Amino acid sequence: MTKLSNSDGFTNTLWKFFTSVKLSVFILLSLAMTSIIGTLIPQNENPMLYLKKYGEFRFSLFKSLDLFDMYHSWWFRFLLCMLTVNIIVCSINRLTATWKIIFPKTPKFNINRFRKMKNRQEWTSTSTPETLKTAYETYLKKRFKTFLVEPAENGYRLFAEKGRWTRLGVYVVHLSIIFLVIGGLVGSIFGFDGYVNIPEHESISSIFLQNSKLKKELGFEIRCNDFNISFYDSDMRNRNRMPKEYRSDLSIIKNNKEVIKKEIIVNDPLRYAGINIFQSSYGQTKASGLKYEKQAKMGQSIDMPGNTGTLKIEDFKSHFPYRGITLDNVYICVFTPKEGEPEHILIPENSRFDAMRNGDFIISIENLGNHLKITFTETGLKYYTGLQVTKDPGVPIVYTGFIFLIIGCYITFFMFHKKICVELTTAGGKTNVMVSGISEKNRPGMLSVTRRVANQLKHLK
Amino acid sequence: MTSSKIFSIITFLYGLALVLYIISWVFKKSFPGKLAVAATIAGATGNLAGVILRWIESYQMGIGHAPLSNLYESLIFFAMTIAIVHLFIAFKYKQRIIGVVSSPIPFLAMAYASLPKVNDSIQPLIPALQSNWLIAHVMACFIGYSAFAIAFGISIIFLLKSPDAEQQTGIMARIPDFDTLDDLTHQMVMFGFLFLSIGIITGAVWANQAWGRYWGWDPKETWSLITWLIYATMLHARLMRGWQGKRIAVLSCIGFFAVIFTYFGVNLLPGLHSYQ
Numbered sequence: 001m002t003k004l005s006n007s008d009g010f011t012n013t014l015w016k017f018f019t020s021v022k023l024s025v026f027i028l029l030s031l032a033m034t035s036i037i038g039t040l041i042p043q044n045e046n047p048m049l050y051l052k053k054y055g056e057f058r059f060s061l062f063k064s065l066d067l068f069d070m071y072h073s074w075w076f077r078f079l080l081c082m083l084t085v086n087i088i089v090c091s092i093n094r095l096t097a098t099w100k101i102i103f104p105k106t107p108k109f110n111i112n113r114f115r116k117m118k119n120r121q122e123w124t125s126t127s128t129p130e131t132l133k134t135a136y137e138t139y140l141k142k143r144f145k146t147f148l149v150e151p152a153e154n155g156y157r158l159f160a161e162k163g164r165w166t167r168l169g170v171y172v173v174h175l176s177i178i179f180l181v182i183g184g185l186v187g188s189i190f191g192f193d194g195y196v197n198i199p200e201h202e203s204i205s206s207i208f209l210q211n212s213k214l215k216k217e218l219g220f221e222i223r224c225n226d227f228n229i230s231f232y233d234s235d236m237r238n239r240n241r242m243p244k245e246y247r248s249d250l251s252i253i254k255n256n257k258e259v260i261k262k263e264i265i266v267n268d269p270l271r272y273a274g275i276n277i278f279q280s281s282y283g284q285t286k287a288s289g290l291k292y293e294k295q296a297k298m299g300q301s302i303d304m305p306g307n308t309g310t311l312k313i314e315d316f317k318s319h320f321p322y323r324g325i326t327l328d329n330v331y332i333c334v335f336t337p338k339e340g341e342p343e344h345i346l347i348p349e350n351s352r353f354d355a356m357r358n359g360d361f362i363i364s365i366e367n368l369g370n371h372l373k374i375t376f377t378e379t380g381l382k383y384y385t386g387l388q389v390t391k392d393p394g395v396p397i398v399y400t401g402f403i404f405l406i407i408g409c410y411i412t413f414f415m416f417h418k419k420i421c422v423e424l425t426t427a428g429g430k431t432n433v434m435v436s437g438i439s440e441k442n443r444p445g446m447l448s449v450t451r452r453v454a455n456q457l458k459h460l461k
Numbered sequence: 462m463t464s465s466k467i468f469s470i471i472t473f474l475y476g477l478a479l480v481l482y483i484i485s486w487v488f489k490k491s492f493p494g495k496l497a498v499a500a501t502i503a504g505a506t507g508n509l510a511g512v513i514l515r516w517i518e519s520y521q522m523g524i525g526h527a528p529l530s531n532l533y534e535s536l537i538f539f540a541m542t543i544a545i546v547h548l549f550i551a552f553k554y555k556q557r558i559i560g561v562v563s564s565p566i567p568f569l570a571m572a573y574a575s576l577p578k579v580n581d582s583i584q585p586l587i588p589a590l591q592s593n594w595l596i597a598h599v600m601a602c603f604i605g606y607s608a609f610a611i612a613f614g615i616s617i618i619f620l621l622k623s624p625d626a627e628q629q630t631g632i633m634a635r636i637p638d639f640d641t642l643d644d645l646t647h648q649m650v651m652f653g654f655l656f657l658s659i660g661i662i663t664g665a666v667w668a669n670q671a672w673g674r675y676w677g678w679d680p681k682e683t684w685s686l687i688t689w690l691i692y693a694t695m696l697h698a699r700l701m702r703g704w705q706g707k708r709i710a711v712l713s714c715i716g717f718f719a720v721i722f723t724y725f726g727v728n729l730l731p732g733l734h735s736y737q
Contacts, residue, residue, distance in 0.1 A: 032690035
């Protein structure tokens, strides 16, 4: 028994600890202040850079405090966890205590509180309380959700109220924060954030994770068909010209079949199977020397690799006069680039030919009897596209939190529970009218509501 | 007329409004106050016209985008939103005197924008900024900043007004009573908090669309969160612990320093949001 009450006592103390608003204020300020550190110390940089910048002592001190990745450190997560528990406990505690007050079975009004309000408006009317009661009743019923009337000593008391539910606004805000925390958690457990560079015309099936730099298999291939960068200034000599657009033509290949093909730009990613592929960077790399082999018959047009154009082998000549010399065993081909005029090229048999003037491919042709084998070998410099590849199943939860946060803040800040009381008392053939309003939250707002109601009631006879 | 010409005229108008507000306050005359409101209305209208004109000019240059893309354009937009929020207070709460503290901000923002070191040319948008979220994100943030700026101005008056000033007859007596100032600060902070939240959220949704993550602890993001946390603390202290008056005024000032740092200070730190 003793043990039980002890643990009860402990639970109680713990519960009380978490219901304290002082704790909320403390956690909110702690989060604000510690967050500053991470904006002063660049996060997730190379350890060597830190060592150079801060020296050995500060480096090991900062490292032990996780300051180089502080937003993922145990203590920052601990603070977030405390905030979440604090919000949940506070909300449950307050809601269980106030639910009955907020939503009573029969609304109750305390006339004495209304009589004491500073915002009360008073005047005298020549009409009888009965006439006024009927007129005011129609007015109040139209504008307020709940309406009650009770007879008083020398007249009537009319009560009206609306917006009781708006007291829940703050719980909507708190719920939204919990959604954000859960969404973040789901994302960090079940999601990933990676990157990969894909040279043009090549495909990859795995990416590198941003934090751990580990390799991750995607379960499908991403092929970069093409990468293009365009500038606002078309003058090639201007080294500082501003980029206008980075565009990657990507294909998703699953089981050797292209399932999706899309051109992505910054702000317009490719989404496939819960995985998002974003244009993130680009660069140039030496061509891999990758070989593509194709087969063709004489007179047939074939597509060049990477959608660069078409090649048609028109004829084969064992002797071909060309610019004063005679070439032996040449294929006469027509190369049609993707954009541009077709041109004739000559490819000597069993030799290599630089098909495109900037040297994207070397082409060689071999006669295998019944068909021709054409080999394209990549060469020179080529662009690669830098992609960010992410998966975050927490996003829908986070977005729900976002919507709740905006709606909740709006309700909490700009809507309030309004209670109005009108007291009608006869005094010497005339009627004294008192209008008074109560709002737990927004006193200045209630003052203007009370004034407005009073002014409109004055015109009713 | 070009947009830059309009901007130099409105800088003058905002300066004029400031002088008129001070005259109205010091000499206890309501006429200069009315003129000041008129000058602010003219300034804000011209400001809006200038923003729209600059938008059109960018299209004529073939690089059309909303004028919200660099420091110069943000300062001009900031001046406009502050002037509008200020006018809103002047009409809704009938507190013209607040103009003494809120009208310096649009004037200073415009004056700062006209310094030679602030690049006023219309530049094309880098790929990352080419999104419709840009407009919603920047607008929401700056409406929020404006409300916080005015809350800061009111808090400064609150702190300058000595407790026994309620009975004084000097110029300090002409400023609204403590309850009104306190309530105005609270109203502005609530308004700003809602818009800062919308600004952070639209930014997060945009980031998720452009980079695949809604939050990346970039310094500006982090500082906007710090600002949000400070004002959240302030709202809790007031609504739950009943803090009022001086302590709220001090928190409002601290909050505004965080706003200023989010706006300007972050340029000193590396990150995605730094203005060029």
